[in-house]
Amino acid sequence: DAGITQSPRHKVTETGTPVTLRCHQTENHRYMYWYRQDPGHGLRLIHYSYGVKDTDKGEVSDGYSVSRSKTEDFLLTLESATSSQTSVYFCAISERDSPLHFGNGTRLTVT
Amino acid sequence: AQSVAQPEDQVNVAEGNPLTVKCTYSVSGNPYLFWYVQYPNRGLQFLLKYITGDNLVKGSYGFEAEFNKSQTSFHLKKPSALVSDSALYFCAVSRPSNKFYFGSGTKLNVKP
Numbered sequence: 001d002a003g004i005t006q007s008p009r010h011k012v013t014e015t016g017t018p019v020t021l022r023c024h025q026t027e028n029h030r031y032m033y034w035y036r037q038d039p040g041h042g043l044r045l046i047h048y049s050y051g052v053k054d055t056d057k058g059e060v061s062d063g064y065s066v067s068r069s070k071t072e073d074f075l076l077t078l079e080s081a082t083s084s085q086t087s088v089y090f091c092a093i094s095e096r097d098s099p100l101h102f103g104n105g106t107r108l109t110v111t
Numbered sequence: 112a113q114s115v116a117q118p119e120d121q122v123n124v125a126e127g128n129p130l131t132v133k134c135t136y137s138v139s140g141n142p143y144l145f146w147y148v149q150y151p152n153r154g155l156q157f158l159l160k161y162i163t164g165d166n167l168v169k170g171s172y173g174f175e176a177e178f179n180k181s182q183t184s185f186h187l188k189k190p191s192a193l194v195s196d197s198a199l200y201f202c203a204v205s206r207p208s209n210k211f212y213f214g215s216g217t218k219l220n221v222k223p
Contacts, residue, residue, distance in 0.1 A: 031209055033210075033211065035213075040215060041215060042117075042201060042213045042214055042215035042216045043155075043201060043203075043213040043216075044213070045210060045211065045212065045213075048209075048210055050208075050209065056208075056210075058210065059212070090154060090155070092155075092211075094209065094211075096209055097143060097162065097205075097209065099145055099157040099160055100145075100147075100155075100157070100203075100211055101157070102154040102155045102156075103154060104153070104154045105154055
């Protein structure tokens with residue numbers, strides 16, 4: 001597997017609490033992504049980054065923010081978690097016009 | 112806007128038979144197309160890609176895909192299915208911003 005580490009792997013949190021998911025890469029790839037995977041919806045892009053401090057919204061960005069202060073780290077924050085954000089979250093990395101490489105995912109449950 | 116459609120939620124095939132998993136796309140300009148596979152409780156693995164050149168591309172585990180520009184399709188194929196091919200398959204498109212957009216996935220069931 002490409003050098004991508006997601007943390008935590010599992011998290012249970014309560015509605016209204018802030019949550020931060022971390023993605024760390026050791027590949028020095030320029031692009032980093034956050035996706036969520038839900039049954040019937042496949043993978044939907046939340047945010048992506050095309051460089052340090054350069055980010056852009058994806059298909060389902062409402063309720064999420066991201067930060068990338070270093071090449072290797074891409075953080076996804078749920079400012080106030082809701083039950084609709086219960087999902088499996090995947091981080092991915094790539095170079096320009098190259099395939100994505102995925103992390104192992106974070107299973108988030110919001111109660 | 113870019114989009115990908117996988118019209119079949121599930122495909123059932125007998126072991127040894129050929130398989131096809133369908134994908135159509137919509138993108139401005141020339142598409143970059145990808146197939147990924149996800150085994151249960153695992154992340155996604157890259158299978159193959161089409162960037163340019165030959166319309167038939169070969170990938171991992173004996174899979175291949177055919178790019179058809181006139182039909183805006185990129186169907187995944189394998190001549191002889193294995194039970195171990197049973198998994199969830201995703202088609203994706205990326206152009207021009209390097210954002211990747213995925214289809215909703217097709218569950219492939221290969222029966223012995």
